[in-house]
Amino acid sequence: xxxxxxxxxxxxxxxxxxxxxxxxxxxxxxxxxxxxxxxxxxxxxxxxxxxxxxxxxxxxxxxxxxxxxxxxxxxxxxxxxxxxxxxxxxxxxxxxxxxxxxxxxxxxxxx
Amino acid sequence: xxxxxxxxxxxxxxxxxxxxxxxxxxxxxxxxxxxxxxxxxxxxxxxxxxxxxxxxxxxxxxxxxxxxxxxxxxxxxxxxxxxxxxxxxxxxxxxxxxxxxxxxxxxxxxxxxxxxxxxxxxxxxxxxxxxxxxxxxxxxxxxxxxxxxxxxxxxxxxxxxxxxxxxxxxxxxxxxxxxxxxxxxxxxxxxxxxxxxxxxxxxxxxxxxxxxxxxxxxxxxxxxxxxxxxx
Numbered sequence: 001x002x003x004x005x006x007x008x009x010x011x012x013x014x015x016x017x018x019x020x021x022x023x024x025x026x027x028x029x030x031x032x033x034x035x036x037x038x039x040x041x042x043x044x045x046x047x048x049x050x051x052x053x054x055x056x057x058x059x060x061x062x063x064x065x066x067x068x069x070x071x072x073x074x075x076x077x078x079x080x081x082x083x084x085x086x087x088x089x090x091x092x093x094x095x096x097x098x099x100x101x102x103x104x105x106x107x108x109x110x111x
Numbered sequence: 112x113x114x115x116x117x118x119x120x121x122x123x124x125x126x127x128x129x130x131x132x133x134x135x136x137x138x139x140x141x142x143x144x145x146x147x148x149x150x151x152x153x154x155x156x157x158x159x160x161x162x163x164x165x166x167x168x169x170x171x172x173x174x175x176x177x178x179x180x181x182x183x184x185x186x187x188x189x190x191x192x193x194x195x196x197x198x199x200x201x202x203x204x205x206x207x208x209x210x211x212x213x214x215x216x217x218x219x220x221x222x223x224x225x226x227x228x229x230x231x232x233x234x235x236x237x238x239x240x241x242x243x244x245x246x247x248x249x250x251x252x253x254x255x256x257x258x259x260x261x262x263x264x265x266x267x268x269x270x271x272x273x274x275x276x277x278x279x280x281x282x283x284x285x286x287x288x289x290x291x292x293x294x295x296x297x298x299x300x301x302x303x304x305x306x307x308x309x310x311x312x313x314x315x316x317x318x319x320x321x322x323x324x325x326x327x328x329x330x331x332x333x334x335x336x337x338x339x340x341x342x
Contacts, residue, residue: 014225015222017222020215020222023215023218024211024212024215027211027214027215028208028211031204031208031211031336034336034337034341035200035204037341038200038340038341039199039200047341048342051342052337054337055333055337058333059330059334062214062330063330065218066214066217066218066322066329067322067326067327067330073144075143075144076144076146076151079143079154080157080158083158084158084162084165087161087162087165087169090165091165091169091172094172095172095173095176097173098172098173098174098175098176098177099177101173101176102176102177102178102179105178105179106179109179
């Protein structure tokens with residue numbers, strides 16, 4: 001078992017420490033940027049897109065480098081990364097529903 | 112009729128019946144993912160956890176979209192006065208940096224594990240757990256401040272939409288629970304590394320599996336930070 005595991009991981013385990021230090025620094029910078037978005041009161045569409053861009057960059061770095069997803073085989077990548085896509089349906093449905101509830105409330109319960 | 116299995120044995124088809132037959136049918140003598148079983152299982156657990164946190168964040172989106180009362184401004188709610196001047200969101204920013212640092216030390220612990228460096232792996236894992244405990248401590252401070260000073264409750268608050276408290280306590284509470292469990296998990300694995308368990312077993316994948324969980328906790332925080340605190 002151990003020999004199998006070792007050979008399967010030969011590609012994923014031999015990275016220099018500097019890789020992690022660089023990603024760490026990058027995550028720090030990206031977090032600082034997202035904090036700056038709030039600190040300098042960026043508003044509206046620009047605020048939301050900046051927040052999302054920094055969020056997805058950070059999430060991508062964590063999953064691909066720190067969690068070693070980059071060096072896994074495609075079968076595992078697909079098995080883990082594709083199913084969450086169906087959450088988009090949930091988010092879409094709930095957004096429509098939330099909008100509808102808001103309209104109903106303003107129409108019916110406005111003081 | 113005979114079927115040749117991967118191990119080379121000739122087995123007559125359909126001899127295994129009942130529940131053991133179900134097991135043989137599903138396993139069919141091949142492995143889909145060429146990784147340690149614990150790692151595959153941890154990934155599947157994290158996938159299910161992704162759905163749980165996504166449900167929380169989606170319900171938060173729903174209540175925030177549907178409320179007719181203004182949402183409290185998180186930038187002001189989570190501001191801290193340092194030197195007489197309120198700095199927006201500063202505690203949350205520090206918590207973010209602490210959690211990212213813990214992810215960095217965890218990634219290095221995994222790396223040193225595969226290099227068979229027992230002392231550094233143990234030390235880095237304990238540092239990671241220390242960062243995690245600090246994070247939970249700061250969260251406790253944040254909760255105390257919100258409950259006692261701002262009067263925020265799950266059913267209402269003086270700042271605006273009542274759903275703010277419910278979403279906040281549910282999401283950050285569940286995340287904090289994950290961090291706390293992760294700290295215990297990391298300390299247990301670190302002590303086993305130090306004791307030499309994985310040296311004898313000949314592989315350090317257990318450290319990487321613990322690392323996966325820890326990085327996931329950090330990953331969830333990235334989304335909570337973006338959607339709850341910054342949005």
